[in-house]
Each structure stands twice: as C-alpha cells, then as structure tokens.
Amino acid sequence: MAYAEYFASRRDEQLNELNEWLKIPSISALSEHKKDILTAAEWLADTLNKAGLEHIEIHPTDGHPVVYADYLHAPGKPTLLLYGHYDVQPVDPLNLWTTPPFEPNIRDGKLYARGATDDKGQVFMHIKAVEAILSQEGALPVNLKVCIEGEEEIGSVHLTSFLEKHKDMLAADAVLVSDTSLLERGRPAICTGLRGLCSLEVDVTTASTDLHSGTYGGAVPNALHALVSLLASLHDDKGRVAVDGFYEGVPDLSPLMREEFAKQGLDEDKIREGLELSALYGEEGYSFVERVGARPTLELNGVYGGFQGEGTKTVIPKAAHAKITCRLVGDQNPQHVLDAIEAHLKSHIQPGAKVEVRQMEKAFALDIDPSNPFLQLAADAYGKVYGTRALFTKDGGSIPIMESFSRILKAPIVLMGFGLDDENLHAPDEHFNLENFDKGLLTIVEFLKSAGTV
Incomplete structure (x- = not known):
C-alpha cells in the first residue's frame, strides 16, 4: 500500500x-x-x-x-x-x-x-x-x-x-x-x-523617598528622567546598539546569505500595513528579514516607575526600573554582552542617581x-x-x-x-x-x- x-x-x-x-x-x-x-x-x-x-x-x-x-x-x-x-x-x-x-x-x-x-x-x-x-x-x-x-x-x-x-x-x-x-x-x-538570548533588569534609584515636585523639582535628580536618559543612550540614531563591544562575534552578511534572505520574497509593506504601522524601524542598512534573522538586538521589554494611578500626582519618584532582552547571533557571547551592557549603564548614569543591574538569562x-x-x-x-x-x-x-x-x-x-x-x-x-x-x-x-x- x-x-x-x-x-x-x-x-x-x-x-x-x-x-x-x-x-x-x-x-x-x-x-x-x-x-x-x-x-x-x-x-x-x-x-x-x-x-x-x-x-x-x-x-x-x-x-x-x-x-x-x-x-x-x-x-x-x-x-x-x-x-x-x-x-x-x-x-x-x-x-x-x-x-x-x-x-x-x-x-x-x-x-x-x-x-x-x-x-x-x-x-x-x-x-x-x-x-x-x-x-x-x-x-x-x-x-x-x-x-x-x-x-x-x-x-x-x-x-x-x-x-x-x-x-x-x-x-x-x-x-x-x-x-x-x-x-x-x-x-x-x-x-x-x-538567535541566542540574554536578559537583564535595571533599577535606578535617587533620593531615600519620593519627593514633592514643588519643594524639590528642578533641584534634585529624578529617577525616571535618569532612567529614560540612560536607556536612550543604548542606541544611536540609526538603530544601532551603542554599547562598546556589543557587536563582537557578529558575522558580516555575505552576498550569498543576503541572496538567500531575498529569496523569501517578504513584502515589507504588507507587514507594515498588517501591523498598522506608518513605518518599520531597525538597524540602518538591513532588510526586515536580515534584521530579524541575522542581526542582534537590544530591546526594552518594560519600563516603569513613579505614580501609576488615575489622575496626576506631583511627585519626583525615587526609583525607576527597566527590563531588557537581547537577541544574539553568530559567536556573540551572552556573558560578554551582559557585562558590556552593565558597564555601559554604570558609566552613563547621570550624577546623583545610582544604577543596579541584575543579569539573568544566557543562551548562545x-x-x-x-x-x-x-x-x-x-x-x-x-x-x-x-x-x-x-x-x-x-x-x-x-x-x-x-x-x-x-x-x-x-x-x-x-x-x-x-x-x-x-x-x-x-x-x-x-x-x-x-x-x-x-x-x-x-x-x-x-x-x-x-x-x-x-
């Protein structure tokens, strides 16, 4: 049969x-x-x-x-x-x-x-x-x-x-x-x-307590401001990760590999429209499939801190937090990547604020x-x-x-x-x-x- x-x-x-x-x-x-x-x-x-x-x-x-x-x-x-x-x-x-x-x-x-x-x-x-x-x-x-x-x-x-x-x-x-x-x-x-993977959590702290923005505003560090500034420093204006040593072990895309990606015939406009986006975004010089399949990433998965309730509260928060994951390619070492990001964060934290990093998942x-x-x-x-x-x-x-x-x-x-x-x-x-x-x-x-x- x-x-x-x-x-x-x-x-x-x-x-x-x-x-x-x-x-x-x-x-x-x-x-x-x-x-x-x-x-x-x-x-x-x-x-x-x-x-x-x-x-x-x-x-x-x-x-x-x-x-x-x-x-x-x-x-x-x-x-x-x-x-x-x-x-x-x-x-x-x-x-x-x-x-x-x-x-x-x-x-x-x-x-x-x-x-x-x-x-x-x-x-x-x-x-x-x-x-x-x-x-x-x-x-x-x-x-x-x-x-x-x-x-x-x-x-x-x-x-x-x-x-x-x-x-x-x-x-x-x-x-x-x-x-x-x-x-x-x-x-x-x-x-x-x-792609490989690594992740970390970031805590930024300032004063010993939340502060009244009328009494202290403009004169003390704000944990949320410090965190947002810190996170913004992780990428340049072309979508590239701006952490020293992050790209160690990332292979160049060969013409043959780019040809293989092109064979997929992916319609980027269809993806953009399906997601109801005005534009796609990513590392300059690479197509969607190349970015997703062959390039590393550093993504913010969660950012939080300060007052979260309904209405307003004139407070300067003492703490702010972020969750970060990276997708890795080629011979990138997840431990090296985590160490490089931690060093970057500690060297870029604004005066008056403190940063603590917890390294978590690691996979090649x-x-x-x-x-x-x-x-x-x-x-x-x-x-x-x-x-x-x-x-x-x-x-x-x-x-x-x-x-x-x-x-x-x-x-x-x-x-x-x-x-x-x-x-x-x-x-x-x-x-x-x-x-x-x-x-x-x-x-x-x-x-x-x-x-x-x-």
Whole structure:
C-alpha cells in the first residue's frame, strides 16, 4: 500500500488518538498540573510502544520527566535523534478560546487545542510516520532514538544536565526537530539559525523617598528622567546598539546569505500595513528579514516607575526600573554582552542617581550549515510532498536547548517544522492546519527513507 493511501485510511483513527493526548493539560509552568505532566509522559511512552519502538523509559529529572525510546536495527546506517516536547503553555485568558483548550475541536480543516501545533501535534506525526514504515516495511531505514521532554515551555530547565549525563545513550548523527513553521502555507522552510538570548533588569534609584515636585523639582535628580536618559543612550540614531563591544562575534552578511534572505520574497509593506504601522524601524542598512534573522538586538521589554494611578500626582519618584532582552547571533557571547551592557549603564548614569543591574538569562546562538547532507535531504523531502523545495532560513527566535544539543552531541540540527506562524501558539485558539498534518506525515516518511542513504 502506498503511504498516501495508508495514512488516508487511518486519518480519523490517528486524529482521535492525537486528541487523547491533547486532552491532557500538561502545563509545565503550573505546579497543580504536575500529575497531568506525568500522565502525558505515560501516554507518550505507551504510544511509542504501540508504534513499535523499544527500550522505552520515563527518566525522572529534578523537574518533569524525559521520555526515551529507540529502534536500533539498521547496522551501518545513520542514527537520528528525534527531539520534541509534550508540555504546553498555560491557557489564559480562558474566555478568549472559542472552544475549551483541552477539548480538541476541528473547524475549517484546523485542529484547535492547546498543544495542537506546539508541540504535541508535530511530535505525534513523527511517531505515526515511524509506525507506518514499520508496518509497511518491517524495519526502519535508519537507527532512531527519541528524546521528548516536559519542560520546554519553562526553558528546558533540566534537559542540558540530562544531555550531559546521557550523551552516550543519546549519541546520534543528526537531531531531528519539528517545533518550527513553514514560511507560509505551501512554502516549506528549514531553519539554519536561531538567535541566542540574554536578559537583564535595571533599577535606578535617587533620593531615600519620593519627593514633592514643588519643594524639590528642578533641584534634585529624578529617577525616571535618569532612567529614560540612560536607556536612550543604548542606541544611536540609526538603530544601532551603542554599547562598546556589543557587536563582537557578529558575522558580516555575505552576498550569498543576503541572496538567500531575498529569496523569501517578504513584502515589507504588507507587514507594515498588517501591523498598522506608518513605518518599520531597525538597524540602518538591513532588510526586515536580515534584521530579524541575522542581526542582534537590544530591546526594552518594560519600563516603569513613579505614580501609576488615575489622575496626576506631583511627585519626583525615587526609583525607576527597566527590563531588557537581547537577541544574539553568530559567536556573540551572552556573558560578554551582559557585562558590556552593565558597564555601559554604570558609566552613563547621570550624577546623583545610582544604577543596579541584575543579569539573568544566557543562551548562545545556533548556526547550522545548510550544505549538511541531512538538511539537503530534508529540503528534498519537502519538495517531493509540497511540490516546492524548502528554503533555508534563519529564525529570529531562540530555542536555547538546540544549542545544547549541537554542542553536547556534536550533531547537526534538522529543524523540519510543519506549523504556521498564524496558528496562535502560546495564545488562545491555538490550532494546527490539518493540511500540514497530512503532508507532514508523508514528508517525514520521505526524509527517513532518504536519510538511510547518507
């Protein structure tokens, strides 16, 4: 039986099975769902067993468990490690969901539920693709290992130590991940770069108490004024970060890379109009896709202080605060970037004010060589099913654990996503387009079969 016919004949059965998993509220961020997390892991382990995988084990961590399985019966063939996650985001605000988040519902060819696209639906496709090959051909064309975690939505807190501890068990020639998106409907993409991340919080203080602006105004430092001036110093008038040393490790954009970005054919006017903006803004000399995919950023995420209530209050605030995150590229070192920003802030604070910096998250950027044979075969697999070969892109977001996989296992990452950017992942009415469920199953089968030739 051809695989298209195989999957078509089992579509309702498989979607019903996926719905069972989607009904489990495996929200990793909320402690009251700890039992649900374990239930979701047990469901996954049972489903992997039914699919024909072996050596299935639910590994405890200091947080939520990691589910492992393998099928190692292809001597001399490559070994792939499938990574994904079974935890999901919280569902608030609940009133904005058209149907309850843990009661899966199909409308207009889309499956609505929390976790439908991020990431249960995409992980499930891999399980069913493996099950199909074993059913149809009796063996896999590659060796396969599976590592599915329950903490991705809270930063994969314990997975890096798990990888270090079990790197021999998880050793592979490539890591296969489906937790990204197509460029748009019908246009597949393989991400070859993820930006790194670092963050910090800034507190500016002045007097020992808030002061009356009539008694002290114009004669003492104002914490809000000091903070606003300080934050304004972080960029120049061309959108470039003005922190000494910030751009160390940032690679120049080669003509070839700029050509690849241009192939995406992104309509900047459409983006601007869709966001109801009069103009886009960013580092001078770069297009939208270049700024998002290949350039670092320093963004203010929150600025607050002083009187926040209704009306006015003639007060000079004693404290003001800011939250800052940076997206990093190339060989930027997040610790170096944080130290450089802290030094800049301390050297630019206005007289009479004090600044305190708290360094927080740190994650390196990930770059993947698109010429790697596994990535080339993945692009071909998309081409056979979607009718257009996948483009190689760079993603502006960060999946910090991908860098850990690459560094610890010394294996290329193959980011074969089947979601769409408008599927409301992390938001109410999350959904998965079933067109990509159907095509994704076939694409994964094509890739696994071709990967056996490497």
